[in-house]
Amino acid sequence: MTSANSTTRFHREEPIDLLKEFTICESFAKESSPYAVALEEPRSYGVMVGDFLTGRGLLKEGAVVCELGGGYGSLMRGLLEKYGSLLSRVCMVDLSKGLLHRQRICLKPWLQKVFSVNADAHGIIDALNGLDLVIVNEVMGDLDTLTGLYPVSLDGEAAVVGEYGLEIPGEGPFSLNTGAIRLVEAICRRGIPAFLSEHSCDPVIPADMPWLGQGLALDSFPREIRLHHHSEYTIRFSHLEKVARAFGRKVETGALLDLIPLRKTADLRMIFTMKACGTARQEILLELLDHVREYRWMVIA
Numbered sequence: 001m002t003s004a005n006s007t008t009r010f011h012r013e014e015p016i017d018l019l020k021e022f023t024i025c026e027s028f029a030k031e032s033s034p035y036a037v038a039l040e041e042p043r044s045y046g047v048m049v050g051d052f053l054t055g056r057g058l059l060k061e062g063a064v065v066c067e068l069g070g071g072y073g074s075l076m077r078g079l080l081e082k083y084g085s086l087l088s089r090v091c092m093v094d095l096s097k098g099l100l101h102r103q104r105i106c107l108k109p110w111l112q113k114v115f116s117v118n119a120d121a122h123g124i125i126d127a128l129n130g131l132d133l134v135i136v137n138e139v140m141g142d143l144d145t146l147t148g149l150y151p152v153s154l155d156g157e158a159a160v161v162g163e164y165g166l167e168i169p170g171e172g173p174f175s176l177n178t179g180a181i182r183l184v185e186a187i188c189r190r191g192i193p194a195f196l197s198e199h200s201c202d203p204v205i206p207a208d209m210p211w212l213g214q215g216l217a218l219d220s221f222p223r224e225i226r227l228h229h230h231s232e233y234t235i236r237f238s239h240l241e242k243v244a245r246a247f248g249r250k251v252e253t254g255a256l257l258d259l260i261p262l263r264k265t266a267d268l269r270m271i272f273t274m275k276a277c278g279t280a281r282q283e284i285l286l287e288l289l290d291h292v293r294e295y296r297w298m299v300i301a
């Protein structure tokens, strides 16, 4: 039977502990994070995202940037530390009042340009004006997902499959990231550039690390990830790409590792393929690689 997974009540009402979710952003929250041993040079995730965005001309002088679901504020803090003088305004949107409060503490040095909005990412894009960039980092998996779908009965919200010609499995049941699809639709309709990243079910493996694909499904459909008091779903990026292209938008996408400059030591492959972990550094690397390999980024320009 078709049902809808929603995390709205959880994010609105419960205290949220992101350390139980192992987000990539929190793994690299600061330069001093233990995961920094994996990097060419220690950098926070916010700085990495900022470097990536400036490299693509997406952080312009005087830009107004909106982050949906900013968690503890770590990504935006890194971005502002390095690129704060470029940005004129920052809008942080979150369903969780507790996290909005925490973000304001984290972003204290820049509060004169930060405004916080307690709202749902599902409907907010149409209500915001003057945005130059939207950042949605590890949030799309929390948005609404239809589950228990069958190819023969795709009506209601699931009719989006026919609307955009989205590929689906030959037989059910399968799940569909309707919340993420509608968010991309709203971003495209408004013509706003966006950076999106999430745990995917159709990952891209970096060409110089083909062994990272070992045992990984590269063309699958959204999978449930059970977390504390809620579930999120992996994202089918090919669906988001199709939607954005249907609006005539330019889309680029790849492995999240593209923007995380790993120190390519000779032992990486062995640590990963042989699970050979004799030191704390090797354990960190194995855990990180095993997790990050399923993540993708997408830029809608």
Ligand SMILES: C[S@@+](CC[C@H](N)C(=O)[O-])C[C@H]1O[C@@H](n2cnc3c(N)ncnc32)[C@H](O)[C@@H]1O
Residues within 6 Å of the ligand: 007, 008, 011, 016, 018, 021, 023, 024, 025, 026, 068, 069, 070, 071, 072, 075, 093, 094, 095, 096, 099, 119, 120, 121, 122, 137, 138, 139, 142, 143
């Ligand atoms: C998994 S956390 C990711 C936090 C941060 N972006 C990171 O990468 O560490 C999801 C974030 O999105 C927020 N969130 C979840 N669903 C939301 C929704 N429908 N509207 C707005 N914010 C939402 C949560 O409160 C939280 O801040």
